[in-house]
Amino acid sequence: MKIITVKDMYEADRWTMEEAGLDEIVLMENAGAALASSIQVGEGNGRVILAGKGNNGGDAIVMARRWAEQKIPFSLWLLCPPEKLRSAPRQHLNAYVAAGHSFTVLAPDTKELLAEELNVAHLIVDGMLGIGTKGAPREPYRTILQWANHSQAIRIAIDVPSGVSEDIHQGEVFKATRTITLQAPKTTAFHPRWTSFYGQVEVVDIGLPDKAFEKVEVRRQLWGQEQVRRTYPKRAPDAHKGTAGKACVFAGSFTMPGAAVLAGKAAIRGGAGLTTIVTPKSALPLIAPSLTEATYVAASDEDGHFSGELPALGSFDAITVGPGIGRRKGSALLVDQLLEAENVPLLLDADALYHLSEDVSRLKRRGSPTILTPHPGEMAQLCGVKVQDVQTERLNLSRRFCQEYGVFLVLKGPHTVVTTPSGEQFVNHSGNAALAKGGTGDVLTGVITAFMMSHGSVQAALCNAVWLHGKVAEVLVEEKHSLTDVTASDVIDGLPSVLRTVEK
Numbered sequence: 455m456k457i458i459t460v461k462d463m464y465e466a467d468r469w470t471m472e473e474a475g476l477d478e479i480v481l482m483e484n485a486g487a488a489l490a491s492s493i494q495v496g497e498g499n500g501r502v503i504l505a506g507k508g509n510n511g512g513d514a515i516v517m518a519r520r521w522a523e524q525k526i527p528f529s530l531w532l533l534c535p536p537e538k539l540r541s542a543p544r545q546h547l548n549a550y551v552a553a554g555h556s557f558t559v560l561a562p563d564t565k566e567l568l569a570e571e572l573n574v575a576h577l578i579v580d581g582m583l584g585i586g587t588k589g590a591p592r593e594p595y596r597t598i599l600q601w602a603n604h605s606q607a608i609r610i611a612i613d614v615p616s617g618v619s620e621d622i623h624q625g626e627v628f629k630a631t632r633t634i635t636l637q638a639p640k641t642t643a644f645h646p647r648w649t650s651f652y653g654q655v656e657v658v659d660i661g662l663p664d665k666a667f668e669k670v671e672v673r674r675q676l677w678g679q680e681q682v683r684r685t686y687p688k689r690a691p692d693a694h695k696g697t698a699g700k701a702c703v704f705a706g707s708f709t710m711p712g713a714a715v716l717a718g719k720a721a722i723r724g725g726a727g728l729t730t731i732v733t734p735k736s737a738l739p740l741i742a743p744s745l746t747e748a749t750y751v752a753a754s755d756e757d758g759h760f761s762g763e764l765p766a767l768g769s770f771d772a773i774t775v776g777p778g779i780g781r782r783k784g785s786a787l788l789v790d791q792l793l794e795a796e797n798v799p800l801l802l803d804a805d806a807l808y809h810l811s812e813d814v815s816r817l818k819r820r821g822s823p824t825i826l827t828p829h830p831g832e833m834a835q836l837c838g839v840k841v842q843d844v845q846t847e848r849l850n851l852s853r854r855f856c857q858e859y860g861v862f863l864v865l866k867g868p869h870t871v872v873t874t875p876s877g878e879q880f881v882n883h884s885g886n887a888a889l890a891k892g893g894t895g896d897v898l899t900g901v902i903t904a905f906m907m908s909h910g911s912v913q914a915a916l917c918n919a920v921w922l923h924g925k926v927a928e929v930l931v932e933e934k935h936s937l938t939d940v941t942a943s944d945v946i947d948g949l950p951s952v953l954r955t956v957e958k
């Protein structure tokens with residue numbers, strides 16, 4: 455599903471109205487109807503619908519008419535004088551009034567009543583500000599947002615939570631329990647500043663033809679279960695360990711053997727036919743007893759870490775380097791040599807990214823696919839910026855980096871972003887804070903390593919691995935864990951149940 459900017463949405467809107475001849479009134483009617491049927495009204499009274507002066511308010515007015523016709527009790531508040539409404543919302547307000555329904559206009563003498571209603575409401579529908587918002591909400595929105603946010607009510611936002619805007623600000627924003635977005639998810643839903651205000655996001659169709667988005671260059675998409683099912687490869691009945699892929703994982707050290715175990719186990723669970731762990735000699739006995747199915751190469755060791763001498767290796771379908779290798783000179787030398795490995799996809803994670811950041815331009819010399827899997831701290835180091843700058847520019851920064859260096863990038867965190875060398879972007883929709891624990895990144899690296907060899911497309915491999923990893927965390931918390939106790943090993947153990955649903 456395409457993720458769009460405000461400009462894209464207005465362009466699609468314009469096309470639909472001007473080229474397809476569908477009136478704004480019709481789209482607003484569709485939006486209101488879709489909202490009326492997807493919002494659960496709950497028991498009792500105390501439903502407040504807030505309508506602002508733009509088209510977002512128009513959607514709320516249509517929704518109110520639909521509810522009124524179904525005899526659902528509510529109060530509709532108009533936050534501007536009716537004559538200040540834009541043309542389409544005004545026409546819908548006329549229809550609402552003509553149908554015999556009532557509303558209250560916010561004014562000095564009604565303000566207190568609204569405060570009281572919001573205070574005791576069980577459901578607040580926010581049609582105050584939509585994608586036309588510029589900067590922090592001004593009065594009267596600011597105060598009403600404060601009242602709404604203090605209420606114990608379930609809060610539903612129409613299209614976007616009021617106050618969310620593409621230009622970042624620190625003003626008041628509607629804290630939605632759920633946001634019902636019209637037609638397509640907006641980029642702001644995945645911006646770290648705004649994600650938490652959106653709550654649960656649902657997309658409803660309001661009748662814009664797909665063609666309306668063809669003219670818009672949309673290169674960002676949501677990646678979810680549907681896409682995974684479509685792209686997940688079937689294992690051939692005559693598959694053998696050679697066809698399932700031979701992976702070589704450079705991981706571990708005397709002080710960090712666990713990272714190698716986690717990445718190796720996850721690669722094997724992820725379907726790799728053969729997994730070879732290359733690790734410093736002294737770390738090998740710490741790793742091998744916990745990972746029976748792998749084969750091993752003992753690398754030359756210097757004080758429990760890679761010395762930098764590359765052992766003689768056979769041929770592999772994928773090479774991964776990083777988990778637990780440490781930051782000493784030896785592992786830097788290792789990374790340097792692996793970057794020269796021709797004709798094999800190379801995944802760099804964790805400490806390998808630390809070494810890479812010494813000279814990122816080396817990436818430009820690579821002839822085969824290169825995959826980087828940084829968390830925001832590692833991304834900041836790769837780009838020479840602050841972590842905060844990574845977080846506010848996750849999508850744009852990733853795209854610029856991938857286009858400049860010709861790599862695939864997995865920028866981790868809530869809503870992990872996968873970017874291809876040409877700048878296509880895929881935002882992941884699964885996962886939860888249970889993953890915020892050491893070692894879960896090593897698990898992801900292992901799964902990616904396996905998927906790179908089984909999927910025809912690197913992009914699909916990355917997106918599917920990221921989705922699976924997040925989905926496992928969701929299932930673990932739904933079924934037998936809490937957000938607090940999940941371990942990286944639990945994530946590996948949880949892979950089978952989600953993989954089974956994908957294979958079906």
Ligand SMILES: NC(=O)C1=CN([C@@H]2O[C@H](COP(=O)(O)OP(=O)(O)OC[C@H]3O[C@@H](n4cnc5c(N)ncnc54)[C@H](O)[C@@H]3O)[C@@H](O)[C@H]2O)[C@@H](O)CC1
Binds near residue numbers: 481482593
């Ligand atoms: N195809 C579509 O995209 C459709 C969109 N619709 C709705 O239309 C909305 C966009 O409508 P509009 O373009 O009228 O925009 P809004 O509904 O966001 O309203 C913008 C209004 O708020 C004012 N405003 C902007 N920033 C403000 C701030 N910081 N403080 C106070 N006031 C501020 C502006 O002056 C303007 O009058 C969408 O979010 C959606 O809900 C629907 O009506 C159906 C069709």
Ligand SMILES: Nc1ncnc2c1ncn2[C@@H]1O[C@H](COP(=O)(O)OP(=O)(O)O)[C@@H](O)[C@H]1O
Binds near residue numbers: 829869886892897
């Ligand atoms: N709050 C969160 N919500 C969703 N996913 C998260 C969250 N916190 C962490 N993750 C995921 O957990 C993993 C952590 O990886 P990383 O930071 O590399 O850990 P480590 O290096 O310790 O293994 C990433 O896949 C990241 O996307």
Ligand SMILES: [K+]
Binds near residue numbers: 580
């Ligand atoms: K809104």
